Amino acid sequence: MVDRSKVVYPFYQGQGRSALGALYLFLGIGVTPALAEQSQGDSSASRDTYVSERVNMVRTQIEARGVRDAATLAAMSAVPRHEFVSLEWQSSAYSDGPLPIGEGQTISQPYVVALMTERLGLRPGEKVLEIGTGSGYQAAVLAEVEVRVFTIEIFESLAREAEERLRRLGYGAISVRHGDGYLGWPDEAPFDAIIVTAAPDAIPQPLIDQLRAGGRMIIPVGPEGAVQELILLRKDTDGSIRTESVSPVRFVPLLRDGTP
Numbered sequence: 001m002v003d004r005s006k007v008v009y010p011f012y013q014g015q016g017r018s019a020l021g022a023l024y025l026f027l028g029i030g031v032t033p034a035l036a037e038q039s040q041g042d043s044s045a046s047r048d049t050y051v052s053e054r055v056n057m058v059r060t061q062i063e064a065r066g067v068r069d070a071a072t073l074a075a076m077s078a079v080p081r082h083e084f085v086s087l088e089w090q091s092s093a094y095s096d097g098p099l100p101i102g103e104g105q106t107i108s109q110p111y112v113v114a115l116m117t118e119r120l121g122l123r124p125g126e127k128v129l130e131i132g133t134g135s136g137y138q139a140a141v142l143a144e145v146e147v148r149v150f151t152i153e154i155f156e157s158l159a160r161e162a163e164e165r166l167r168r169l170g171y172g173a174i175s176v177r178h179g180d181g182y183l184g185w186p187d188e189a190p191f192d193a194i195i196v197t198a199a200p201d202a203i204p205q206p207l208i209d210q211l212r213a214g215g216r217m218i219i220p221v222g223p224e225g226a227v228q229e230l231i232l233l234r235k236d237t238d239g240s241i242r243t244e245s246v247s248p249v250r251f252v253p254l255l256r257d258g259t260p
């Protein structure tokens, strides 16, 4: 069982209402047009609706599964996930799974985003490379934990949309690039941490090379369409590599330039 008394997290204080469970179940097709209309108007009522859903998402999907890092929980509570999907998916934005974002790609399940963020053990000001910008959601979560984010996306359309979205939502400090992330971002290396949100068959050597001594990488590894292994890799100060298996996961494949 989850021991909530140990969680020091101011955002939750005074908000422990079981009625949120009912709100969570209320997510459904029937409410889509109303939510879509409200969010376009950006009224305070729509913001309130999504704040409740977000608090509930963090509590029931993330905290309940063991994510405890206060900065990660605060980031997941702060980023408006509904802004990272198209209107037709907004009413499902806080549900417990991935969602389509175009080009056959997906925004990852909230729990997986939180787990990967927490396990990187980030400190404010660190330099982080993300491979697989997608919607830009994971990048925004990273920005909320106050690291410097560089992110690469192989589909030009997704890279452009994510960059615009991030700027509009106040995450303009994130550097977005269109390209093949397999090769990393040599001009900005070394990185304190690297997060890969698409699965290769094996850990790309260029990414290991671009990790500074003491750096961490989190990456799903395994075949397309099968269960993959989420791996946490550490590069020690002497340059040696240690890996640890974190969890079974399912990610879209890491593509190579020319594949799409």
Ligand code: SAH
Binding pocket: 101, 105, 106, 107, 108, 131, 132, 133, 134, 135, 136, 137, 138, 139, 152, 153, 154, 155, 158, 179, 180, 181, 182, 197, 198, 252, 253, 254, 255, 256, 257
């Ligand atoms: N992190 C994203 C979701 C990732 S889905 C989010 O928060 O929304 C995986 C993404 O990786 C997809 O957008 C896919 O196009 C991208 N991708 C796949 N192979 C890639 C590569 N070699 N370089 C960069 N991006 C890649």
